[in-house]
Amino acid sequence: SLRSESSLEAQVAESKQSIEAAAAAAGAAAAAAAVHPTDQAIDRDRVRVRVMAPPESKTQSLAGKGDKVISTVNEDGQLKASWWGRPNKPNNEVDAWNIFPWNAVYASWVVVPAYIVFFFFGFSVSFWSLVAFLVLGVALFLPIMAVFLVAWSRICAEQAPLDQSLLTFKDKEFESTWKGSKIPIETLYEAYFAGKVDIDDDLLAVLYKRHRFSTFYLTWNHLVFFLTQFIPELVKHTRIQDVEQVCDHYNRGNDFYGSFLGPMMVYTSGIFHTGHETLEEAQMNKFKLVCNKLHMQQGDHVLDIGCGWGTLMKYMAKEYNADVTGVTLAIEQRKFAHEVFKKHKVSDRARILCMDYRDIPQETNNKQFDKIVCLEMSEHVGVKYYRKFLRQVRAQLKDDGLFFLQIAGLRRPWQYEDLNWGLFMGKYVFPGADASCPLGWVVDQCEVTGWEVHSIETIGIHYSATIKRWYDNWRSNREFIQKKYGDTWYRKWLWFLAWSVISPENGMASCYQLVLHKNQSKFDRKTFIGERLKYDV
Numbered sequence: 001s002l003r004s005e006s007s008l009e010a011q012v013a014e015s016k017q018s019i020e021a022a023a024a025a026a027g028a029a030a031a032a033a034a035v036h037p038t039d040q041a042i043d044r045d046r047v048r049v050r051v052m053a054p055p056e057s058k059t060q061s062l063a064g065k066g067d068k069v070i071s072t073v074n075e076d077g078q079l080k081a082s083w084w085g086r087p088n089k090p091n092n093e094v095d096a097w098n099i100f101p102w103n104a105v106y107a108s109w110v111v112v113p114a115y116i117v118f119f120f121f122g123f124s125v126s127f128w129s130l131v132a133f134l135v136l137g138v139a140l141f142l143p144i145m146a147v148f149l150v151a152w153s154r155i156c157a158e159q160a161p162l163d164q165s166l167l168t169f170k171d172k173e174f175e176s177t178w179k180g181s182k183i184p185i186e187t188l189y190e191a192y193f194a195g196k197v198d199i200d201d202d203l204l205a206v207l208y209k210r211h212r213f214s215t216f217y218l219t220w221n222h223l224v225f226f227l228t229q230f231i232p233e234l235v236k237h238t239r240i241q242d243v244e245q246v247c248d249h250y251n252r253g254n255d256f257y258g259s260f261l262g263p264m265m266v267y268t269s270g271i272f273h274t275g276h277e278t279l280e281e282a283q284m285n286k287f288k289l290v291c292n293k294l295h296m297q298q299g300d301h302v303l304d305i306g307c308g309w310g311t312l313m314k315y316m317a318k319e320y321n322a323d324v325t326g327v328t329l330a331i332e333q334r335k336f337a338h339e340v341f342k343k344h345k346v347s348d349r350a351r352i353l354c355m356d357y358r359d360i361p362q363e364t365n366n367k368q369f370d371k372i373v374c375l376e377m378s379e380h381v382g383v384k385y386y387r388k389f390l391r392q393v394r395a396q397l398k399d400d401g402l403f404f405l406q407i408a409g410l411r412r413p414w415q416y417e418d419l420n421w422g423l424f425m426g427k428y429v430f431p432g433a434d435a436s437c438p439l440g441w442v443v444d445q446c447e448v449t450g451w452e453v454h455s456i457e458t459i460g461i462h463y464s465a466t467i468k469r470w471y472d473n474w475r476s477n478r479e480f481i482q483k484k485y486g487d488t489w490y491r492k493w494l495w496f497l498a499w500s501v502i503s504p505e506n507g508m509a510s511c512y513q514l515v516l517h518k519n520q521s522k523f524d525r526k527t528f529i530g531e532r533l534k535y536d537v
Contacts, residue, residue, distance in 0.1 A: 265336065400517075
């Protein structure tokens with residue numbers, strides 16, 4: 001007993017000495033940092049990060065009194081891509097998800113079909129009256145839900161003072177209709193695309209104040225689009241539909257996408273360590289992180305589903321001598337990628353198949369894949385085929401392989417702006433991407449189809465920073481885009497990029513990285529012990 005107490009006192013004394021030594025070391029480090037506060041090098045667990053303090057800058061902002069600066073320019077007048085953020089605190093949010101009258105929707109789902117059956121069949125209960133009730137219940141659920149959403153979006157509208165000073169009306173009829181009133185956001189962007197209203201070219205700065213001149217009412221146009229286009233596409237999701245939508249989008253022109261993606265041509269979120277990286281640095285950070293999370297080894301056999309312009313494939317082939325097969329439906333992407341492969345001398349181990357994901361061979365070179373990556377493509381698979389897609393990937397992967405899935409999706413406790421943004425994206429930017437679902441849904445699909453989720457990381461704010469750089473690139477190429485593609489395309493993409501900076505920043509949507517493996521007893525899970533040290537993840 002006495003020896004135990006003595007031993008305990010010794011341990012406590014030793015711990016105090018360790019703490020004091022750590023405090024002294026921290027104080028010395030702080031003193032050293034104070035000498036050069038603008039250039040601090042941090043070396044920790046073999047990860048080296050350089051933190052650069054932002055230089056003095058002039059401001060360029062439409063922020064009002066009391067608002068934070070939302071964009072800056074350097075002394076040479078160039079926009080600082082690294083600086084972004086909402087100018088002021090958001091308005092008090094209405095808890096739309098929780099106060100939505102779900103019980104009234106369910107009651108209407110029963111009462112409306114019952115009333116219609118009563119109108120035609122009377123009070124008599126028969127086989128055909130029951131069939132009619134069930135059929136009407138299925139057919140009317142979505143229209144009833146849509147009507148409630150349209151009506152409730154007006155009842156629960158956020159209140160903010162009206163300010164139309166940021167808008168310039170160009171169409172007399174549109175002005176007479178909306179002058180002095182807040183404009184539904186769908187009506188506003190349609191008018192902006194048509195040139196009926198002008199907004200300052202720094203659209204992001206204006207949209208940060210969107211509550212002052214617009215509402216997030218769901219309009220009857222939304223209702224028509226939802227019932228006549230979105231739902232039919234979700235239900236069908238045929239090969240022909242997928243080919244038409246993807247090819248129309250991605251074959252528009254490499255110069256179109258290069259005007260905002262930059263020379264690396266990567267259409268997925270980057271990763272930021274400091275917030276001040278360039279777009280190219282952020283994408284390289286992402287490539288390194290993807291490979292580290294996959295425990296990439298020299299000579300790995302890799303499949304990239306939805307490979308885009310092949311930049312990640314080139315990185316894997318060059319850095320890891322990997323044999324990489326990519327898949328895309330877009331011919332323009334494949335042409336671009338093959339030129340990149342030739343330039344970097346990796347054509348012998350990097351190839352792109354121009355085909356539907358459903359036609360990907362189960363193995364290449366008589367081998368299953370060691371690693372499979374899918375970065376922001378599976379949204380286009382659709383809800384209908386998502387489980388089938390995951391089972392297909394599982395069959396293509398070796399039993400000891402890893403699957404990296406990066407997917408963007410809406411949040412579950414939605415606000416009405418979320419629904420507006422999602423419908424806008426479905427109409428103008430990513431038609432058919434109906435699997436952009438909440439994280440919980442994605443995890444459920446993975447587990448049901450035989451996957452075990454090793455890790456999940458939310459990178460939504462990294463996406464906001466990435467898209468801010470795309471937005472700046474797009475604005476800098478305004479003259480070229482307007483000349484070749486027209487002012488309407490310039491405005492559509494400017495709106496898409498500006499609103500999409502805000503979306504993940506506010507939590508309306510986000511992006512997730514999942515590392516998965518087959519949920520089998522024989523999988524060696526010990527491989528994950530020490531991965532933070534070995535792979536810097």
